[in-house]
Amino acid sequence: MKSVCVLLEELVEDVEFIYPYLRFKEGGFEVISAAPEKKDYRGKKGMTFTPDATLSEVSGRLFDCLFIPGGYAPDRLRRYPQVLSMVKKHLEEDRLVAAVCHGPWVLISAKVVKDRKVTGFYAIKDDLENAGAIYTGKPVEEDGNLITATDPSSMLQMIKLILEKFAQTGSKPAH
Numbered sequence: 201m202k203s204v205c206v207l208l209e210e211l212v213e214d215v216e217f218i219y220p221y222l223r224f225k226e227g228g229f230e231v232i233s234a235a236p237e238k239k240d241y242r243g244k245k246g247m248t249f250t251p252d253a254t255l256s257e258v259s260g261r262l263f264d265c266l267f268i269p270g271g272y273a274p275d276r277l278r279r280y281p282q283v284l285s286m287v288k289k290h291l292e293e294d295r296l297v298a299a300v301c302h303g304p305w306v307l308i309s310a311k312v313v314k315d316r317k318v319t320g321f322y323a324i325k326d327d328l329e330n331a332g333a334i335y336t337g338k339p340v341e342e343d344g345n346l347i348t349a350t351d352p353s354s355m356l357q358m359i360k361l362i363l364e365k366f367a368q369t370g371s372k373p374a375h
Contacts, residue, residue: 201230202366205263207283207306208235208251213271214243215352216300220267223359234258236280244271255282265362266290270301270321270351278309287312291345298362300349304328307346317343319350 204224208217217233224231235241235251242248259282266286268274277283287310290297299307304320305327307313314332319341328335339354340347340361347365349358 201228202265203230203232203263204265204267205258205261205286206231206233206267206269207273207277208233208241208249208269209273209276210241211244211272211276212241212249212269213273213301213352214245214247216269216271216303216355217243217249217273218247219352219355220269220298220359224265224267227363229264232258232263255280255286259286262290262293262295264366265296265298268297268299268303268306270299270303272302274299274302274305278306284310294345296345296347296362296365298347298349298358300355300358301351304333304348307348308333312346316346317341318346318348320348321351 206221221231232253233251234253234255236255238254240248240250287297291312301321304318308331317336318328318333319336319338325335340349340357
């Protein structure tokens with residue numbers, strides 16, 4: 201079974217968390233949301249989310265896709281060495297890493313954007329370029345196993361691309 205881990209922290213952009221979480225579940229994936237603690241997290245728009253697992257519980261596991269939603273959550277997520285390690289490990293193991301909106305902030309802190317084509321919310325363009333990324337500004341950008349998107353309006357295209365990549369390549373077993 202294909203697996204996806206959707207990261208969670210306080211003030212996540214509600215739709216950027218809940219849409220991939222539910223869409224991948226609907227697609228038959230094993231979907232796990234992971235956060236620093238097992239508690240309720242409040243989204244920017246007021247929804248409340250409880251993670252399935254803590255970062256500690258999933259940090260040693262490889263997923264077919266590691267999904268980083270936006271909002272203010274990425275600014276918090278990038279402070280956790282476990283998250284940065286997960287991002288690096290997934291990219292090194294040729295697993296998909298997807299980040300939307302402000303999610304690429306986590307990629308910057310993991311030091312994985314240098315010389316890679318990425319997109320993200322326009323407000324972090326300078327951050328991405330200063331980290332050595334090639335900012336394209338496209339709604340969705342793909343650079344190997346790294347997929348980035350600008351905002352909620354680009355998520356349908358982003359999720360479709362992720363599903364197409366899985367259909368083309370199959371998936372490696374999660375462990």
